[in-house]
Amino acid sequence: MRPTVHDIAAKAGVSLATVDRVLNNRPGVRNVTRDKVERAIVTLGYVRDVAAANLAKGRNYPLVFILPAGDNSFMRGLESEVRAAMARSASERTQITILPVPAFDAQALVQALSEARQRRPAGVAVVAVDAPEVAEAVMRLRDDGIAVVTLVSDLPGSGRDHFAGVDNLAAGRTAGTLMGRFTGGRAGPIAVLAGSMLVRDHRDRLEGFTTVMAEEFPACPLLPVIEGQDDPALVEKLVRALVERERDLAGIYSLGAGNRGLVAALEKTGKSKTICTIAHELTPHSRAALRSGTIDAVLNQDAGHEVRSAIRVLKAKADGLAVIEAQERIRIDIFLKDNLPIEQA
Amino acid sequence: MRPTVHDIAAKAGVSLATVDRVLNNRPGVRNVTRDKVERAIVTLGYVRDVAAANLAKGRNYPLVFILPAGDNSFMRGLESEVRAAMARSASERTQITILPVPAFDAQALVQALSEARQRRPAGVAVVAVDAPEVAEAVMRLRDDGIAVVTLVSDLPGSGRDHFAGVDNLAAGRTAGTLMGRFTGGRAGPIAVLAGSMLVRDHRDRLEGFTTVMAEEFPACPLLPVIEGQDDPALVEKLVRALVERERDLAGIYSLGAGNRGLVAALEKTGKSKTICTIAHELTPHSRAALRSGTIDAVLNQDAGHEVRSAIRVLKAKADGLAVIEAQERIRIDIFLKDNLPIEQA
DNA sequence: GAATTTCTGATGTACGTAAATCAAAAATGT
DNA sequence: ACATTTTTGATTTACGTACATCAGAAATTC
Numbered sequence: 001m002r003p004t005v006h007d008i009a010a011k012a013g014v015s016l017a018t019v020d021r022v023l024n025n026r027p028g029v030r031n032v033t034r035d036k037v038e039r040a041i042v043t044l045g046y047v048r049d050v051a052a053a054n055l056a057k058g059r060n061y062p063l064v065f066i067l068p069a070g071d072n073s074f075m076r077g078l079e080s081e082v083r084a085a086m087a088r089s090a091s092e093r094t095q096i097t098i099l100p101v102p103a104f105d106a107q108a109l110v111q112a113l114s115e116a117r118q119r120r121p122a123g124v125a126v127v128a129v130d131a132p133e134v135a136e137a138v139m140r141l142r143d144d145g146i147a148v149v150t151l152v153s154d155l156p157g158s159g160r161d162h163f164a165g166v167d168n169l170a171a172g173r174t175a176g177t178l179m180g181r182f183t184g185g186r187a188g189p190i191a192v193l194a195g196s197m198l199v200r201d202h203r204d205r206l207e208g209f210t211t212v213m214a215e216e217f218p219a220c221p222l223l224p225v226i227e228g229q230d231d232p233a234l235v236e237k238l239v240r241a242l243v244e245r246e247r248d249l250a251g252i253y254s255l256g257a258g259n260r261g262l263v264a265a266l267e268k269t270g271k272s273k274t275i276c277t278i279a280h281e282l283t284p285h286s287r288a289a290l291r292s293g294t295i296d297a298v299l300n301q302d303a304g305h306e307v308r309s310a311i312r313v314l315k316a317k318a319d320g321l322a323v324i325e326a327q328e329r330i331r332i333d334i335f336l337k338d339n340l341p342i343e344q345a
Numbered sequence: 346m347r348p349t350v351h352d353i354a355a356k357a358g359v360s361l362a363t364v365d366r367v368l369n370n371r372p373g374v375r376n377v378t379r380d381k382v383e384r385a386i387v388t389l390g391y392v393r394d395v396a397a398a399n400l401a402k403g404r405n406y407p408l409v410f411i412l413p414a415g416d417n418s419f420m421r422g423l424e425s426e427v428r429a430a431m432a433r434s435a436s437e438r439t440q441i442t443i444l445p446v447p448a449f450d451a452q453a454l455v456q457a458l459s460e461a462r463q464r465r466p467a468g469v470a471v472v473a474v475d476a477p478e479v480a481e482a483v484m485r486l487r488d489d490g491i492a493v494v495t496l497v498s499d500l501p502g503s504g505r506d507h508f509a510g511v512d513n514l515a516a517g518r519t520a521g522t523l524m525g526r527f528t529g530g531r532a533g534p535i536a537v538l539a540g541s542m543l544v545r546d547h548r549d550r551l552e553g554f555t556t557v558m559a560e561e562f563p564a565c566p567l568l569p570v571i572e573g574q575d576d577p578a579l580v581e582k583l584v585r586a587l588v589e590r591e592r593d594l595a596g597i598y599s600l601g602a603g604n605r606g607l608v609a610a611l612e613k614t615g616k617s618k619t620i621c622t623i624a625h626e627l628t629p630h631s632r633a634a635l636r637s638g639t640i641d642a643v644l645n646q647d648a649g650h651e652v653r654s655a656i657r658v659l660k661a662k663a664d665g666l667a668v669i670e671a672q673e674r675i676r677i678d679i680f681l682k683d684n685l686p687i688e689q690a
Numbered sequence: 691g692a693a694t695t696t697c698t699g700a701t702g703t704a705c706g707t708a709a710a711t712c713a714a715a716a717a718t719g720t
Numbered sequence: 721a722c723a724t725t726t727t728t729g730a731t732t733t734a735c736g737t738a739c740a741t742c743a744g745a746a747a748t749t750c
Contacts (some may be wrong), residue, residue, distance in 0.1 A: 051436075369708075398708070
């Protein structure tokens with residue numbers, strides 16, 4: 001049987017109350033006594049039963065998730081993962097509130113952060129827009145002792161406790177290598193399609209991609225970046241124009257959302273098989289396009305992992321506990337038509 | 346506040362004891378009363394506090410992990426993940442025993458399974474060798490009410506409760522597509538290096554790979570499969586002979602272990618840059634080879650995920666609970682030199 | 691050595707559930 | 721109407737920890 005507080009008390013020859021004082025470092029214990037107890041804890045290998053402790057404390061964690069609104073499939077998937085986490089609230093002792101904000105809007109985000117602050121939660125997870133005023137708003141939260149985790153898109157310099165998302169520089173590099181190798185010897189320009197340069201994740205992906213392409217595949221020049229605002233209709237228009245303008249286009253790297261428009265444009269122009277296309281995020285649209293061959297590879301971040309990780313980290317930070325960073329790292333999934341996961345309901 | 350058993354009792358107008366009888370379906374409750382209680386449970390939205398219930402029950406889960414011995418890096422990594430889980434035993438209420446067995450040895454595995462059976466654990470996780478006598482031994486465990494999960498390599502037809510591992514057919518197909526596209530237009534034979542055809546995972550990978558190569562890249566004929574027994578020394582010898590024999594070799598798909606030997610042979614013959622090499626499992630050796638360019642891509646299964654998933658499933662099955670299969674699916678990681686995770690201690 | 695301050699022990703309640711016991715009530719059979 | 725069986729209630733103990741209170745012991749100060 002694993003040792004309990006009673007065993008420690010017996011071993012150290014003190015009362016339960018004293019053990020409790022040591023364990024929860026309450027005042028009123030002489031150093032000699034404290035040492036005795038601590039030795040007993042070590043020799044018995046005592047570990048606090050967290051479940052029992054939480055039960056006794058009645059601890060719970062009010063959390064706020066700030067997510068971009070709009071019909072971006074990835075973000076809606078993220079939201080549904082948060083809702084799934086809300087369904088688990090009872091057993092995880094969390095109380096989650098979702099705050100929607102317009103996408104790519106720093107001002108609205110600042111407001112949402114301030115609203116979140118007024119709710120006095122234990123922690124806040126936020127899909128960040130990279131702007132100084134947002135960073136300041138995050139700092140204010142932290143000053144109030146509220147843990148903050150950036151989700152999907154990071155916000156360096158804001159003092160956030162943790163970033164729950166993929167290494168987007170690495171993702172961009174990976175896309176670069178895949179693009180270079182998939183297009184093979186075939187020379188020709190490569191187009192890059194982004195959502196907005198206001199968010200950190202898109203900027204990082206672009207940087208990684210351009211670095212690798214320049215260093216390793218100089219035969220494929222990059223065209224100027226196209227910004228599609230993650231809007232399918234706009235993306236479709238831009239891509240159609242692109243394909244007609246650049247007759248020998250070798251590849252397209254779509255590093256943001258709006259894949260519906262990309263796929264529609266490629267299929268309508270009939271060039272989908274000759275242009276190597278690499279996109280981000282596995283959604284019903286990108287999945288279908290992968291299967292049909294319109295898209296050659298999809299880089300994905302698992303929204304479920306990100307949400308669960310964010311919650312774990314927020315809870316730990318709220319309790320002042322350390323986080324095993326390696327364990328919370330979010331992997332970049334690479335999907336080809338061959339390794340698509342089974343569709344779920 | 347979330348409702349408790351007391352609230353149900355009050356709402357239903359019955360005593361705590363009756364609520365307990367209903368919740369844990371003990372006998373001695375009339376149907377009308379049972380209905381009243383169940384309605385109260387639904388209308389209040391009661392969910393059992395699992396932590397408190399486990400505390401009260403003093404439930405714990407003795408588990409046995411049967412793992413191949415030998416210096417296979419992947420298997421040693423798997424074992425260290427199991428040991429990490431043992432360190433968490435206290436908080437997870439598990440008691441884990443590791444049983445080592447010689448690799449690829451059906452007889453030894455049968456014996457280990459019977460030893461595991463005598464320990465009367467709640468569940469057993471086993472890296473299976475695909476043989477009828479092993480399947481029978483697994484069935485005997487299940488007859489005793491012991492949950493069985495196959496780990497890494499599956500055992501269809503054994504009635505195991507669950508398989509904690511990747512879809513190896515998909516992995517093989519993925520390797521095929523990568524191989525075909527990475528070698529590009531370049532024609533030339535492709536070699537396949539396996540560990541042993543006695544394990545299901547290797548057979549599945551081979552099948553997926555050959556299917557894709559035959560259907561989509563007929564310009565690259567496959568050479569007869571080489572079996573290296575996951576033994577670095579033997580693998581090195583075989584690969585050196587191979588490279589000298591096949592002067593225009595375009596690629597090597599190593600679907601088993603023993604990557605050390607593969608890398609050594611490729612580097613010594615100086616053909617590492619011209620032969621497209623795809624291997625399995627991220628180990629210190631394959632990681633270094635990826636970085637140096639000797640290996641072009643590594644398909645990986647996250648041993649930590651597999652072990653944690655196996656434990657979750659075993660606990661659930663032991664309690665007769667359902668498992669959300671989609672949630673327990675193990676992904677195939679694809680690593681290029683660009684998206685290697687940070688090395689951990 | 692007395693007064694004070696600082697520690698320590700003893701004890702009880704609580705968290706939400708499980709499980710057992712025994713008495714009382716209700717339903718059933720004859 | 722009685723005995724019998726089945727169902728229900730009331731109450732208690734337990735799990736391992738947190739937290740509070742109060743009395744008493746030990747150490748410190750003067």
